[in-house]
Amino acid sequence: MNRSLFATLCLAVGLLASAPATAAGGADVHLDAANINLYDQASLQRGARAFITNCLNCHSAQFMRWGHLTQIGLTEDQIKANLMFNPDAKFGDYMTTALDPKDAQSWLGKVPPDLTLAARVRGSDWLYTYLRSYYVDPASPSGWNNEVFPNVGMPHVLHDLQGAYSKVVVGEREVHGKKEPVTKLALDRKGTMSPQEYDAYVRDLVNYMTFMGEPVRAKRIQIGIVVLLFLVVAFFAALVVKKEYWKDVK
Structure with missing residues (x-):
């Protein structure tokens, strides 16, 4: 990716990130x-x-x-x-x-x-x-x-x-x-x-x-937390299994 394209993408992301704040009332509104x-x-x-x-x-x-x-x-x-x-x-x-x-x-x-x-x-x-x-x-x-x-x-x-x-x-x-x-x-x-x-x-x-x-937002957040916890447990379980299978491989 050339430098000009990368700069354009960064600018676009910045504008999108600032859009909600502007729509919410402008920079001068606390x-x-x-x-x-x-x-x-x-x-x-x-x-x-x-x-x-x-x-x-x-x-x-x-x-x-x-x-x-x-x-x-x-x-x-x-x-x-x-x-x-x-x-x-x-x-x-x-x-x-x-x-x-x-x-x-x-x-x-x-x-x-x-x-x-x-x-x-x-x-x-x-x-x-x-x-x-x-x-x-x-x-x-x-x-x-x-x-x-x-x-x-x-x-x-x-x-x-x-x-x-x-x-x-x-x-x-x-x-x-x-x-x-x-x-x-x-x-x-x-x-x-x-x-x-x-x-x-x-x-x-x-x-x-x-x-x-x-x-469904509250339920979605609860499900998301459960899924993340499951992925963490699954990751460590997979890590233990990997070490067990590969312990004799040099």
Whole structure:
């Protein structure tokens, strides 16, 4: 392989590696660690409830079936009684929204995107930070804006829980020879939850959305660990057998 081709391949790999970080909000956006746990079924169940209560009214999860919720420790009866609010929905149906696409286009200006793969596309840390970064913006059509997603179209549907924040200037910094303001979010109106409670609520929601993007992920990781352990044991067993067979060969 010549040097120019090798350099081109290295550049391509570097661009691919940096693409998720750019898509997740850009280099200037600090993302807080979500610290989710896909093995915490109680968290996943709380997150499923939060998703269905707050998100499924406008957004769909059309690649996720209600029956998949049994993988987070819920029974069919529990799912039907506590999560399936549409009496016409069946246990094997996809999790679609009741909002008609034509009505959504008329009322909202566009159809809200499907959220099944949102965590896989954006990343868990991005979602966790995004849902905690809304602030009041009178210049925005919805009255809200977001530090992670500037000029976001979706209003802050969880403001009753989190409260209302405003962006305030706390200083300035020099970037490329120019002075830029340093801002932070300040609480204007308290919500029904404390900041710690809201962070935990969002973490559960993001945990569920991460599960929803790949329901078999936790099981896949478990199987992968078992396979790796088997390969390690098989390697040493093969090494012992090799030494036994070749011990008399000079």
